Amino acid sequence: MSQTRQLHLGAFMRPVSIHTGAWRYPGAWPDANFNLAHITRLARTLEAAKFDAFFMADHLAVLNMPIEALKRSHTVTSFEPFTLLSALAMVTERIGLVATASTTYDEPYHIARRFASLDHISAGRAGWNIVTTGNPETSFNFGSDQHLAHATRYARAREFYDVVTGLWDSWADDAFVRDVEQGLFFDPDKLHVLGHEGEHLSVRGPLNIGRPVQGWPVIVQAGASDAGRQLAAETAEVIFGSEATREGGKAFYADVKGRMAVVGRDPDHLKILPAAFVVVGETVEEARAKRAHLDSLVHYDSGIRSLNIMLDYDVSGFDPDGPLPDIPESNASKSARDRTVALARRENLTIRQLAARAGSYAGLAFVGTAKTIADEMEAWLDERASDGFNVMFPWLPGGLDDFATQVVPELQRRGIFRKDYEGTTLRDHLGLPRPENRFFAKAAREVESEAAGDQPAG
Amino acid sequence: MSQTRQLHLGAFMRPVSIHTGAWRYPGAWPDANFNLAHITRLARTLEAAKFDAFFMADHLAVLNMPIEALKRSHTVTSFEPFTLLSALAMVTERIGLVATASTTYDEPYHIARRFASLDHISAGRAGWNIVTTGNPETSFNFGSDQHLAHATRYARAREFYDVVTGLWDSWADDAFVRDVEQGLFFDPDKLHVLGHEGEHLSVRGPLNIGRPVQGWPVIVQAGASDAGRQLAAETAEVIFGSEATREGGKAFYADVKGRMAVVGRDPDHLKILPAAFVVVGETVEEARAKRAHLDSLVHYDSGIRSLNIMLDYDVSGFDPDGPLPDIPESNASKSARDRTVALARRENLTIRQLAARAGSYAGLAFVGTAKTIADEMEAWLDERASDGFNVMFPWLPGGLDDFATQVVPELQRRGIFRKDYEGTTLRDHLGLPRPENRFFAKAAREVESEAAGDQPAG
Incomplete structure (x- = not known):
């Protein structure tokens, strides 16, 4: 363990940037929605800057706006997250790959399978941002003329999580013996058929892919409401936060970490990373002018x-x-x-x-020099307002390049951000334990202690 | 156009091979279900051999077998097709990438989006093998205790195809003007909202990704029943055939191509590629002995x-x-x-x-030397029993290497198989036209004639 608490950095990405004016900014890439070479370049820059994860934003519909507004936004199209992140897995080696996937309009068998596959393809770098779909427009794309009620969506989400993690545990880590001589491919005692019959879902299993490299891909949630915080305290490993002030961040942090203690989880096993829009300048005035110009392009x-x-x-x-x-x-x-x-x-x-x-964006923003931005990030970390940030860049590639070449070295100089990856998986980067297999706990424990002499996962 | 009719070759792949004894064969890769480096090597070998497509087999469940049989089969797990093919798109440049996707247990919005994304990522190399899911076991993984009736599955499949292709046409090819000065990202007159309300599906659209590079990914079907043949004649661009004899192949070929003429389609716009299991030896006896040994490993x-x-x-x-x-x-x-x-x-x-x-496998097989196998393939081609084959290799990588180094050069020497790719997309390889956008036909026609001086798609 490092002496100083370390910052964790995700990059919350859309191909052109999350800012709707970004495609018009000088030097931006307006065609990035269709240009994989651009996105490859961004992912490699993030990896060179030692980010924990590339975090792909997602929607299951063209956003609901009047056509006069819609026609001006690059956010109308994008790549689909699983196909994109699988492609990026092949052009990067260490950075985590987090996909947003909805529990409202998809099937747990598909979701469990795709994340397991992404985790195998990326050698243990997948994360699942669990969302319920609150955009009523989406329902029209999925055969429903009425959006599920909020409470129903949350109940389904919780059950969905249980099913997906249960499916990931279909096979013990050491199930596949591949004994060529005896003709035994797997040990039948190490296969578990889930047989889930719940209120919202009925899924038998087993999953037709082996247990993910990380046991489970990292579980990410947003969870700001009371129910959301409780769910996160019970199940999340990363929270994508939305507090706009450090005071608000501290209160949220204390609340969620406190709830974790109540349910018996180690508070270090959840990283709280609020969204932060970051604009870097040579001076604070220049940074503010950049943002003002960007906003004027909306x-x-x-x-x-x-x-x-x-x-x-x-x-x-x-x-x-x-x-x-x-x-x-x-x-x-x-x-x-x-x-x-x-x-x-x-x-x-x-x-x-x-x-x-x-x-465009009206939440937490750090607009200043590398030094003032690092000061703010360090203050959030020191005061336990967060464990890091999901950084959003004002335009691409320039806004990211500024951050990577100016802010990251400043954070490294202060000893609060890694100079290189120490492990290979997203769990390694975030300091999260590998979950035990709930159906084969003993075997998993043996494997872990053999591998690392570590404590079993909580 | 070439003077001689050309053979088209797909490779029908599972990581270890489609043969259930393959993982035990000397030199095989028993761990390929979890080893992306192996599959990368296979895809690159296929591309070096100028195959039209890498065709990924798929199931939505662990196959329904008694545990005594199941535990001996490597087919219990695999990578998921979309994640795998997106990854392979990054380590290959020309070969087509065909994914199997079911119309029975998925949503057309998801399917349309994922194939469009794969087509953008691969620069126009995606194909969709449309299947209905006939394995009743699968239904237990998708919240249903009763499998859809055959007729219902087919009616839904046809409607599903209409919706997916309609969603691909949401945006005209030239919809995205990206006028930075005016702040106009797309031309609203070139956006079409599908608004599908049918018997089985209700999907509004538009799709949140631009029109695929190929217009539509290539449409692949199996279609052996009367209803299946008719559907294929109306909609398919590749048929994955299953005739076990040349006489049967000729009858099937004449029937389907005849049905195409009746519905007004150019028979050249559908390629019939039966599955063929190929075992190569220095002598016919050696090839037969290889197969006998492989079969003995089941x-x-x-x-x-x-x-x-x-x-x-x-x-x-x-x-x-x-x-x-x-x-x-x-x-x-x-x-x-x-x-x-x-x-x-x-x-x-x-x-x-x-x-x-x-x-393991009981269908059409060519077991012999490079010469006898090429003789048989040429006879199928000459007698219009097929337009090529979906080749299945007995074990991997050896069975593929034998085919690539011995049979492919023999086919090339005879002038019936390409020595290099002439185009960049899967449609190019197969000689298939780019579909017009049904909602913006005129614009698509102008784009095509500008690009190539070609005829518009039929």
Whole structure:
């Protein structure tokens, strides 16, 4: 173990960047949605910078926006995560590969199988970002005219997780004896048929692929609601957080790690990595100017529509270059409205500037020099507001290159980020134990102690 | 166009080989189910031999066999096709990549998206082997305790095909204008929302990935029944055939190509490639001895169980080294029983030998020297019994290496197989037109004529 607590860094990626104005930024790659060479270059840059993981964003539909906004966004298309990450596995050697996969519109047998396959292909670098699909538009692509209720989606998600992890444990790690002489390919005592019959799912098994290299791919969740936090405390190994302030981060961190202790899990076995949008400049002013220019590339037609949705109030009749008026209460999401209003007041933004944020990204951002950004990241780490970040780059490749060449060396110099990978799997990078096979615990324990003399997984 | 009709060759692959005894053969790779380096080596060998396609076999369950048979078979696990083929796309440059995907237990939005993504990743090398899932065991892995009726599966498959191809046509080929100055990412007039509402499926669209490089990935079907032949004549571009004799092949070929003419399709726009198991020797006797040894590696416990199932009659009480007794009629599949009995009589096989075939592979086989195998392949081609073959190798890598170094040069010498790829896409290799976009036919036509001066697709 290192003496100093170490930062963990994921890169939250869309081919062009998560920012909807990014494709118009000077030097950006507007065609990255169709250009694998570009994405290969990004993945290799992230690996050279020793990131823990390449984390692929995903949606199961073209986003629901009016066509006037939609036609201006590069986010309408992308590669599919499993095919993309499998391809990237072949052009990288160490970086983790995290795919988003929905429990709402897919089958656990397919999901378990694909992640196991990605984990074998990548020699133990797969992670599963478990999501429920909250976008009602998606349901229309999957034969349903009504979106599943929130509670049902969560109950199904929990059962889905149990089934997928159970399927991964279909075969003991040492099931495949391949005794050529005797003609015995596997030991039948080391095969488990799941036989799951639950409220939402009925899946017999066994899975038709061997146990993943990592035992299970790393389990990632977002989980901000009370139910989500509890689920994460019980099952997650990485949380993709969304706290926008360090104080909020500290409260969230303490809450979730506290819940882990209550359910008997080691708090170190879950890494909390909030999303952070990072813009690097030679000076703070230059970084701010870069962001302002980027935001200005979000077409007002798009931004104002997104802002109206966030506020649940039409502000398009007001002066775009004036301040945000008082917003009346409504039945819509209070947290989205309050966060948006608070942002406008805190940064003294005009309606046009706020619309650009609403139409691109309005969460936690570090905008400054390598030194100020490293200061902020170190403060989050020291104060236990997070274990690292899921970094989002303002445009690609430039925003990533700036981070890799300026911020990463600064973090390394401070001794809070690795200079090289110490292990080979995503679990190694994150310091997470390899899960025991629930059906063959004893065998797994023997294998582990043989391999490393380590403690068995909790 | 070449003067001489050209043979097309697919390789029908499982990691260890399709033969259940293969993992025990001297020099075989018993661990190939978990070893991507092995499969990479196989794909590169196939590409160096200029095969049209690497064709990945698939099942959605561990095969339904008694445990005494199952434990002896390497076919219990494998990589998942989309993850595997995406990985292989990165270590090959020309060879086509065909994935099997079921219309019975998956969603058309997922399937359309994954194939489009594989086609973009591989720069136009994807093919879809459309199957309905006939293995009732699979249903237990997908929340259903009753398998869909045959007729329902086929009706759903046809509708599924319509939806998937419709989703691929969501975007015109020239939809993405990426006008940085104006902030226009795509032309809204070149986006089509499918809005499918059918008997089995309801899918709105549009697809969240651009139109595949090939327009549509190549459509592959098996289709042996009357309904299957008709569907293939209407929609398939490759048929994975199963005729065991040249006479049978000729009748099938004439029937399907005749049906194509009736529905107004160019018979050249469908390639009929029967499965062919190929064993190469320095002499015919050596080849036969290799096969006999391979078959002897199918454990009798497995073979006899498979044979009993094929015959729907328990022959395990008879002398394994004696001839097959007369088999009474039953309610089971007459064709499977009759084919098996006919094979035993034709080759004068003992019960033990027949059990080995039943437990591994009992269809069309070319067992001989490079010359005799090329003679047979050429005869099938000349007599229009096929347009080529889906070759199955007896064990790997040896059986493939023998074919690549001995049979392929002989076919090339005869001028009936390419010495190098002439194009870059799977459609190029197979001589298939790029489908027009059904919703933007005019634009597609202009693009095609600009690109190549070719005829628009039929």
